[in-house]
Each structure stands twice: as C-alpha cells, then as structure tokens.
Amino acid sequence: MATDAGRGRGAGGGRRTEPTITWPWSFGPDCYDTPLECFPLEHHHEFVNGKELRPYDNRIDVWLKCNHNKLCVVQVYDGFEDGGRRFFRCPIGEAYFDEGNCRYARWVDPRNFYHTDEYINYLKCKIDDLQRKVDCLNSQLKEATPYPYTVSLIEDPLCPDVWCKCPYHMKKNQPPPPPTSSGGGAGPSQFSGGGGEPSQSNYYY
Known part of the structure; x- marks a missing residue:
C-alpha cells in the first residue's frame, strides 16, 4: 500500500x-x-x-x-x-x-505605488493633449492646402521676378499681334494707307 x-x-x-x-x-x-x-x-x-x-x-x-x-x-x-x-x-x-x-x-x-499611478496618468494626459494638437494642425493644413483641381484651373501662376524666363513672362513679353486687314464694308483703319481719312503714316513722309 x-x-x-x-x-x-x-x-x-x-x-x-x-x-x-x-x-x-x-x-x-x-x-x-x-x-x-x-x-x-x-x-x-x-x-x-x-x-x-x-x-x-x-x-x-x-x-x-x-x-x-x-x-x-x-x-x-x-x-x-x-x-x-x-x-x-x-x-x-x-x-x-x-x-x-x-x-x-x-x-x-x-x-x-500611488506616485507611479499619478505619473502614468500625467503622461497619458500629455500624450492625449499632443494628439489633439496634431489632429488640429492636420485639419488646419488640410483646409489651407488647395485642392489639385483648383490649382489646375490656373494656367500660368503669377511670377514676381521680372527677369524670369518662365512661361508667364515669356507670354507676357511677346509682341502684340499684327493688325488685321480690313474686310469689305468695314472701312479703312487709321493705320491703313488707302481711302477715306489719311493714314497716320502719311505725316511722317
């Protein structure tokens, strides 16, 4: 046994x-x-x-x-x-x-221990505050950032540099197009040399 x-x-x-x-x-x-x-x-x-x-x-x-x-x-x-x-x-x-x-x-x-719990609670509150600030800043940044389709509507953004060779200034500094020829019934223009009122160019002969 x-x-x-x-x-x-x-x-x-x-x-x-x-x-x-x-x-x-x-x-x-x-x-x-x-x-x-x-x-x-x-x-x-x-x-x-x-x-x-x-x-x-x-x-x-x-x-x-x-x-x-x-x-x-x-x-x-x-x-x-x-x-x-x-x-x-x-x-x-x-x-x-x-x-x-x-x-x-x-x-x-x-x-x-009591002081350990207090410190942990303090850190958790600080983390929560920082997270709220980050969320707030992200929201503000999202509102301040234009949407892609809004930016695409602007063909040439304004450029403050007058010496720049960007498309904005290249287009701006192009010479004006030549005057169109007068059509039938429209009458002569002030820059044309024929008929009607004398042309402005006649004064320089």
Missing part, C-alpha cells in the same frame, strides 16, 4: 487552479480594451527557458485557464488606474466585450 511519502511531490494536495500569489482588492481589471500595438498579447509557450512571468512563478504556480478551460494570455493594462500592470485574461477576442470572451481576468503584477 502506498504511503504519503511514496506519492512524490503531488502528495498532500490537489491541483492548484490559482497562483500562490494573489493580490487583494481585485481579481483583475473590471474591463480592458484591445491590446496596445507596442505590448502585444503574450502566450504560455513564450514563458519558457528561464523566462518566467514574475512575480508569477511558472515552476510553482499552475498557468491559469479561463472559463472556457483554455490557457490564458497575458496583457498589459493601459487604463488610468493600474496602468502598466499585467494580467491574465481570456484568449478569445481582442477586448473585454468581444463576442465569445468569458470576461475572465486575474492580475499578474502587484498594484502600483
């Missing part, structure tokens, strides 16, 4: 479903959004070969499973409170309210 000593390390207790380290006040975030691009979700197989999820000890603690009995993933929380803390969550979906997500969440890291 086997004794307690012969059962190995499993003697004296059943399978653990929660980590040995638990944090008071809350089991996990009440809600979470899509993971940040710079902090993607991490999976169980990534924490191997000495890469442990501190202070959660992979060698001692059983990796948590969600209500679907699936291994949880690890996400970095980006809210105003507890920002930067990692937590276990359901692997289905990207955010808390996605279809299929069982809303399971447990903190991995302990709660931040």
Whole structure:
C-alpha cells in the first residue's frame, strides 16, 4: 500500500487552479480594451527557458485557464488606474466585450505605488493633449492646402521676378499681334494707307 511519502511531490494536495500569489482588492481589471500595438498579447509557450512571468512563478504556480478551460494570455493594462500592470485574461477576442470572451481576468503584477499611478496618468494626459494638437494642425493644413483641381484651373501662376524666363513672362513679353486687314464694308483703319481719312503714316513722309 502506498504511503504519503511514496506519492512524490503531488502528495498532500490537489491541483492548484490559482497562483500562490494573489493580490487583494481585485481579481483583475473590471474591463480592458484591445491590446496596445507596442505590448502585444503574450502566450504560455513564450514563458519558457528561464523566462518566467514574475512575480508569477511558472515552476510553482499552475498557468491559469479561463472559463472556457483554455490557457490564458497575458496583457498589459493601459487604463488610468493600474496602468502598466499585467494580467491574465481570456484568449478569445481582442477586448473585454468581444463576442465569445468569458470576461475572465486575474492580475499578474502587484498594484502600483500611488506616485507611479499619478505619473502614468500625467503622461497619458500629455500624450492625449499632443494628439489633439496634431489632429488640429492636420485639419488646419488640410483646409489651407488647395485642392489639385483648383490649382489646375490656373494656367500660368503669377511670377514676381521680372527677369524670369518662365512661361508667364515669356507670354507676357511677346509682341502684340499684327493688325488685321480690313474686310469689305468695314472701312479703312487709321493705320491703313488707302481711302477715306489719311493714314497716320502719311505725316511722317
């Protein structure tokens, strides 16, 4: 008959479903959004070969499973409170309210110090302010920039350089076209030499 000593390390207790380290006040975030691009979700197989999820000890603690009995993933929380803390969550979906997500969440890291939370909130506010300024400047730039079809309506833009050889000045400095010959019934012009009133050129003979 086997004794307690012969059962190995499993003697004296059943399978653990929660980590040995638990944090008071809350089991996990009440809600979470899509993971940040710079902090993607991490999976169980990534924490191997000495890469442990501190202070959660992979060698001692059983990796948590969600209500679907699936291994949880690890996400970095980006809210105003507890920002930067990692937590276990359901692997289905990207955010808390996605279809299929069982809303399971447990903190991995302990709660931040008060001054750390304050500084994180300050930085988030500064980032939000800068983003609003960038959006405002982009909107103003878009309004100030003419549309391509508006620019195309202007054949030759005005050029302030009088010595320039651009198409605008080349067209402007062209000599006037020669006078058109008078047609029948129109009468002679003042520059023509025939009939009617004497031509202006007659005064220079």
